[in-house]
Amino acid sequence: MKSIQQINYIKTPPSTIYRALTTQEGLSEVWTRNLSVKPDLGAINRFDFDDGYLTEMKVVELQKDTRVVWECIQSDKEWVGTEISFDISAENGVSKVSLSHDKWSEITDFYRWCNYNWAMFLLSLKSYCEKGKGIPFQEREF
Amino acid sequence: MKSIQQINYIKTPPSTIYRALTTQEGLSEVWTRNLSVKPDLGAINRFDFDDGYLTEMKVVELQKDTRVVWECIQSDKEWVGTEISFDISAENGVSKVSLSHDKWSEITDFYRWCNYNWAMFLLSLKSYCEKGKGIPFQEREF
Numbered sequence: 001m002k003s004i005q006q007i008n009y010i011k012t013p014p015s016t017i018y019r020a021l022t023t024q025e026g027l028s029e030v031w032t033r034n035l036s037v038k039p040d041l042g043a044i045n046r047f048d049f050d051d052g053y054l055t056e057m058k059v060v061e062l063q064k065d066t067r068v069v070w071e072c073i074q075s076d077k078e079w080v081g082t083e084i085s086f087d088i089s090a091e092n093g094v095s096k097v098s099l100s101h102d103k104w105s106e107i108t109d110f111y112r113w114c115n116y117n118w119a120m121f122l123l124s125l126k127s128y129c130e131k132g133k134g135i136p137f138q139e140r141e142f
Numbered sequence: 143m144k145s146i147q148q149i150n151y152i153k154t155p156p157s158t159i160y161r162a163l164t165t166q167e168g169l170s171e172v173w174t175r176n177l178s179v180k181p182d183l184g185a186i187n188r189f190d191f192d193d194g195y196l197t198e199m200k201v202v203e204l205q206k207d208t209r210v211v212w213e214c215i216q217s218d219k220e221w222v223g224t225e226i227s228f229d230i231s232a233e234n235g236v237s238k239v240s241l242s243h244d245k246w247s248e249i250t251d252f253y254r255w256c257n258y259n260w261a262m263f264l265l266s267l268k269s270y271c272e273k274g275k276g277i278p279f280q281e282r283e284f
Contacts, residue, residue: 005249005254006255006257006258007251007254009255098251109149109238111147112147112148113149113150113151115257116148116150116264119258119260119261120261120265123261123265
């Protein structure tokens, strides 16, 4: 199985990042304004990117201020069954977010495009956490 | 061996992207302002990111408007011996740039951080090719 692995460093406490990744308010700034999100284990979070289908993520693990794991249960067929985890830690006043998008069947052009776009997600997360303004899907220039 | 693979789509002809990736003018806007670059096969291109060492890339393949390959001969030790290729193609008036950074020994936090930063490179490349203004290292907010 293939995976996408990235890190970004964000000058905020882990709790700010955890809140951004688990709440409707945070993910509407970071990822897409069209969403339905609950900060609960087992919740099915829904994200709309004007693809003609919803991306549904089941929250399969939550460790407060430390770790968030989603299982993709609906989306592009290359995403269904994949898992996305965010691990958050802090050192010397800077937080580290490690993103891992696991269980890809193969490396395709969609994988390559998603790899690029996860970095846009982490850039948006950093901007939102540090400045209060993310770059949601609707404001990105493709 | 591990690799980093990303794609970005850029609304310019392949020749604009190829020029950006092979000239001092282009790479000073896209990557770092402190550089020494020649658009020749076999050239040793030098890039300075204030790391305390230079990153040196030997140009090992050039196919006009289609493909550029660098072999890293000096940099962080995790980079030395790795190869970076850019494949450019066009469809329906949009160019596709596939970046592949190959021959990593293992997936480390530095790999994860570089994966994120290659996306910043591709974002900068897009901005430079489409708008004439890149986001070189000196203008990024880390």
